[in-house]
Amino acid sequence: MTGRFTPGIAAILGLLAIYVFVAVLAPWIVPHNPLRQILLLRLRPPLTYSPSAGWFLLGTDDVGRDLLSRVVDGARASLMVGALSVSVSLLSGTVFGLLAGWFRGWIAIVVMRIVDIVLSIPAILLAVLTVAVLGPSFANLILVLGLTRWPRYTRVAYAQTLQVATLPYIRAAEMAGAHAPRILLRHILPNIAGPLMVVATTEFGLMILFEAGLSFLGLGIQPPYPSWGSIMSEGQNYVASAWWMTVFPGICLFGVVLCVNLLGDWLRDRLDPRAQSR
Amino acid sequence: MLRHIAGRVGQAVVTTFGVLTLVFFLMRLSGDPTLLLVPQGASAHQIAILRHQLGFDRPLIVQYVAYLRQLLQGNLGTSLVQRMPVASILGSRIPYTIELAAGSLVVAVGIGIPAGVAMAVWRGSLVERSLAALVFAGQSMPTFWSGILMILLFGVVLGWLPTSGVAGLPSLIMPSIALGALSMASFARMTRIAVLDELSRDYVAAARARGLSLGAAVARHVARNAAIPVVTVAALEIGNLLAGAVIVETVFAWPGIGQLAIQAIAARDFLVVQAIVLFVSFVFIVMNLLADVVYAVIDPRIRLSS
Numbered sequence: 010m011t012g013r014f015t016p017g018i019a020a021i022l023g024l025l026a027i028y029v030f031v032a033v034l035a036p037w038i039v040p041h042n043p044l045r046q047i048l049l050l051r052l053r054p055p056l057t058y059s060p061s062a063g064w065f066l067l068g069t070d071d072v073g074r075d076l077l078s079r080v081v082d083g084a085r086a087s088l089m090v091g092a093l094s095v096s097v098s099l100l101s102g103t104v105f106g107l108l109a110g111w112f113r114g115w116i117a118i119v120v121m122r123i124v125d126i127v128l129s130i131p132a133i134l135l136a137v138l139t140v141a142v143l144g145p146s147f148a149n150l151i152l153v154l155g156l157t158r159w160p161r162y163t164r165v166a167y168a169q170t171l172q173v174a175t176l177p178y179i180r181a182a183e184m185a186g187a188h189a190p191r192i193l194l195r196h197i198l199p200n201i202a203g204p205l206m207v208v209a210t211t212e213f214g215l216m217i218l219f220e221a222g223l224s225f226l227g228l229g230i231q232p233p234y235p236s237w238g239s240i241m242s243e244g245q246n247y248v249a250s251a252w253w254m255t256v257f258p259g260i261c262l263f264g265v266v267l268c269v270n271l272l273g274d275w276l277r278d279r280l281d282p283r284a285q286s287r
Numbered sequence: 288m289l290r291h292i293a294g295r296v297g298q299a300v301v302t303t304f305g306v307l308t309l310v311f312f313l314m315r316l317s318g319d320p321t322l323l324l325v326p327q328g329a330s331a332h333q334i335a336i337l338r339h340q341l342g343f344d345r346p347l348i349v350q351y352v353a354y355l356r357q358l359l360q361g362n363l364g365t366s367l368v369q370r371m372p373v374a375s376i377l378g379s380r381i382p383y384t385i386e387l388a389a390g391s392l393v394v395a396v397g398i399g400i401p402a403g404v405a406m407a408v409w410r411g412s413l414v415e416r417s418l419a420a421l422v423f424a425g426q427s428m429p430t431f432w433s434g435i436l437m438i439l440l441f442g443v444v445l446g447w448l449p450t451s452g453v454a455g456l457p458s459l460i461m462p463s464i465a466l467g468a469l470s471m472a473s474f475a476r477m478t479r480i481a482v483l484d485e486l487s488r489d490y491v492a493a494a495r496a497r498g499l500s501l502g503a504a505v506a507r508h509v510a511r512n513a514a515i516p517v518v519t520v521a522a523l524e525i526g527n528l529l530a531g532a533v534i535v536e537t538v539f540a541w542p543g544i545g546q547l548a549i550q551a552i553a554a555r556d557f558l559v560v561q562a563i564v565l566f567v568s569f570v571f572i573v574m575n576l577l578a579d580v581v582y583a584v585i586d587p588r589i590r591l592s593s
Contacts (some may be wrong), residue, residue: 126305133529
């Protein structure tokens with residue numbers, strides 16, 4: 010997609026900055042303790058005011074917890090899972106791709122065959138199976154998403170390294186006596202970073218969706234800690250009487266992923282040489 | 288061409304073998320797979336007996352060979368929870384998932400391909416921008432959220448459609464839209480790029496020069512050539528639809544293999560989970576292989592080589 014649908018990259022970056030800001034500062038800006046239950050104030054609609062407890066701007070959930078505080082805290086969970094799992098898979102995927110592209114031969118054959126194998130198990134199912142075996146926890150969630158997604162980066166890093174490695178300046182560096190690690194890090198990595206950043210951006214959006222999806226299924230962030238997915242899963246039971254429990258976390262999730270995807274598209278137009286002709 | 292296809296078949300066999308191996312080790316990540324198969328609260332003695340019965344006390348390599356031999360004979364094992372062959376449990380649910388995947392594919396292809404062609408033909412216009420917005424929305428929409436919103440609107444408020452379960456065609460509509468949205472975005476993107484690529488070719492300019500309208504040129508010449516990459520997307524998307532069914536089937540209480548997977552995890556019925564992962568991956572590999580073969584047959588550059 011070209012950058013024709015970009016309602017201001019500034020607006021997208023602004024919204025994402027707000028998301029990161031809210032997620033990082035969550036413990037200090039939540040109006041209520043997101044875990045505190047007030048059973049007398051169950052399933053109250055948005056803009057509820059209680060003389061004893063104060064305002065509940067987005068209403069309360071099925072056990073009387075403040076929805077706004079839970080949504081804010083859920084932003085923290087999604088950002089942490091997204092950032093950490095992308096870092097794990099970006100780092101490992103890039104290393105494998107660089108090595109396969111540089112040494113070629115049997116190393117490339119083995120690495121790329123493993124990439125094909127991992128990619129032929131649909132990611133969500135691979136994640137579901139692994140979490141189910143290891144048991145759901147925050148660390149396992151990162152591990153699983155990192156382990157299932159690295160091949161995406163390896164494919165890109167491999168193809169790009171193959172191209173760049175044939176360029177004259179790499180030969181020059183080799184003849185000047187530079188060792189493989191130095192060439193890979195100083196001369197090849199900077200030149201393949203653009204396409205990798207494009208992949209990392211779209212993967213970040215996907216990881217946020219996966220975290221929410223796994224938490225929705227009960228395999229991600231565990232209760233009572235909030236995740237946008239688990240809030241919506243609780244809310245589904247009350248969809249007819251308490252729409253706010255599914256609508257508000259959903260808007261946040263959809264909004265963040267949409268911004269990330271638009272940003273990824275904008276980056277692709279600028280950083281990915283293959284897309285520039287289109 | 289035969290050599291090309293034989294090569295692809297060989298790759299698919301190696302990949303299948305790799306998937307089987309990966310799943311074998313994943314099931315053993317927690318250390319003792321027996322613990323995944325016993326009901327909670329089983330005594331250490333019961334666990335030890337079961338471990339011996341299932342052969343999990345044998346060396347890993349022996350277990351691996353036995354596992355491969357069993358699967359190659361088409362035997363998916365017996366569920367200890369339901370006391371039934373896993374194959375028949377899976378078999379009773381697969382038709383529902385196929386029905387849902389077919390419905391979603393209709394949504395994805397029916398909207399995605401025309402949208403992609405329109406975006407390419409009316410490049411830079413308001414049409415392209417509004418369709419691009421639709422594509423981005425479809426790509427960013429969590430399936431469970433769109434599912435719940437549709438249940439709220441069409442099921443609860445308007446009462447037009449059943450909110451969950453299986454009740455003929457009406458009950459298929461909402462799950463198909465929820466599941467198909469993401470694939471719709473992929474089809475639209477791929478079709479747009481493929482059509483744009485073809486539109487920039489000389490033969491299109493030649494056809495226009497002969498007086499053919501843009502619409503006629505697309506219909507007569509471009510569509511055929513642009514179809515090749517789109518076929519490849521279709522194969523990949525069928526695998527994605529089967530996997531995405533895990534969430535959508537849970538939202539809509541649709542009794543396919545996706546719902547079965549989540550129920551099986553809750554019931555600690557891991558042989559069923561394992562079978563579902565293997566089944567979906569196998570379909571994915573076969574679909575990819577088919578796409579490669581179709582590609583080779585359609586594309587004269589591959590068909591006529593060697």
